[in-house]
Amino acid sequence: MSYLLRCITCGEEYEPTETRYTCDKCGDLYGTLEVIYDYENIKIEKEFEPKGSIFQFKDLIPATSHTPIDQSIGGTPLYKFKGLLGFDELMIKFDGISFSSSYKDRASIIAVNKAIECGADTIYCASTGNAASSLALTAAGTALRTVIFVPSTIPKGKLTQLLVAGAEVIPINSTYDEVFSLSLRVGRKKGWYCRNSAINPYLLEGKKTGAYEILIQNDYKVPDYCFVGVGDGTVISGICKGFKEFYDLGLVDSVPIVIGVQSEKAATIKHVFDKGKPYTPIIEPANSVADSISVGNPRDVIKACKYVESTGGHFISVRDDEIIDSIKEMSRSTGIFSEPAGAAPYAGVKKMIRSGELKRTDSVCIVVTGNGLKDTDAVRSGVEVKTYDIDEAEALFL
Ligand SMILES: *Cc1c(COP(=O)(O)O)cnc(C)c1O
Ligand SMILES: [Zn+2]
Secondary structure, three states: OOEEEEEOOOOOEEOOOOOOOOOOOOHHHHOOEEEEEOHHHOOOOOOOOOOOOHHHOHHHOOOOOOOOOHHHOOOOOEEEEEOHHHOOEEEEEEOOOOOOOEOOHHHHHHHHHHHHHHOOOEEEEEOOOHHHHHHHHHHOOOOOEEEEEEEOOOOHHHHHHHHHOOOEEEEEOOOHHHHHHHHHHHHHHHOOEEOOOOOOOOHHHHHOHHHHHHHHHOOOOOOOEEEEEOOOOHHHHHHHHHHHHHHHOOOOOOOOEEEEEEEOOEOHHHHHHHHOOOOOOOOOOOOOOOHHHOOOOOOOHHHHHHHHHHOOOOEEEEOHHHHHHHHHHHHHHHOOOEOHHHHHHHHHHHHHHHOOOOOOOOOEEEEEOEEHHHHHHHHHHHOOOOOOOHHHHHHHOO
């Protein structure tokens, strides 16, 4: 596969090299890079496996397979529920059953293979939790040393994944945003391979594959809407890019309207988008219960705004209690147990039903990005139980 790297802000094109992460002129926030393929010369037929790995998209993926687990990344299910939330049909793409139980595996596996291709000995990232646990577990079977910077508030399930995977974990008493900046200072000084969202342009190429799969698994019928939880903005950018590439390659004849859902307690990208162009990054406090999207200094804000705009979509925010309620409601009505960030889009769909923006006949897809077992404390209040003695229990069913 051949490709170039292009700055999202100034359009400058760069040859991909091992040390090229962002645009020299525009810096880390404005100068995130897009991977641009030679689309004219890519000939693709509609013959992908609905449950195949992301490596089946070999002309559209900037890495080749070097690890034993590559073939198990991607190919997660797209469920279709009739009558859910009153829709004729509601689709849920569920990445909670991915390798490390989150959508981040799609990006981590690209970073791990890239690091191996570059001959790196160490790979690092800063993460609210899932990027870290995904990196630690996908790199565990390789020769790479893995260094992870996380806020010390990381949920226990995610921390456990890191520690059992043998990563070098640095839990820091600070916010994700500051941990991210620190990790970049250390990683750049040491010359380690970087798996930080937005900085590494190749991550988005993994994250876009969820969109490909939604189209493939829906027989190339394009949903009207796709709802995605948003923190740094890389997942949603990737999903928009994936839809757009299948459109540009002539595999479908439209793209879904993509709606980004944030917590009201961490809605920075929404605020930047609502202010309008030119999109100008801002920094705000963030303290949502949905740790994976609790980001106040989002790193992929420019891409997220531009890509979402190009689909005709926008950003909305929901309350944390609506997110927690959505976890329980979705579990009961579908069996899908999501972590808070993965349930935010469900809460967003409910909000847009209430406002009349969605109709019963719209075809809507929700992307559920993480597994509820990663953060059971978040729903603790809903799962407290009374205990019984044997005879009391028997008496319940007399
Ligand atoms: C990372 C993550 C998101 C959001 O992705 P961004 O690229 O930060 O916007 C959503 N849900 C889960 C479970 C995640 O881990
Ligand atoms: Zn630039």
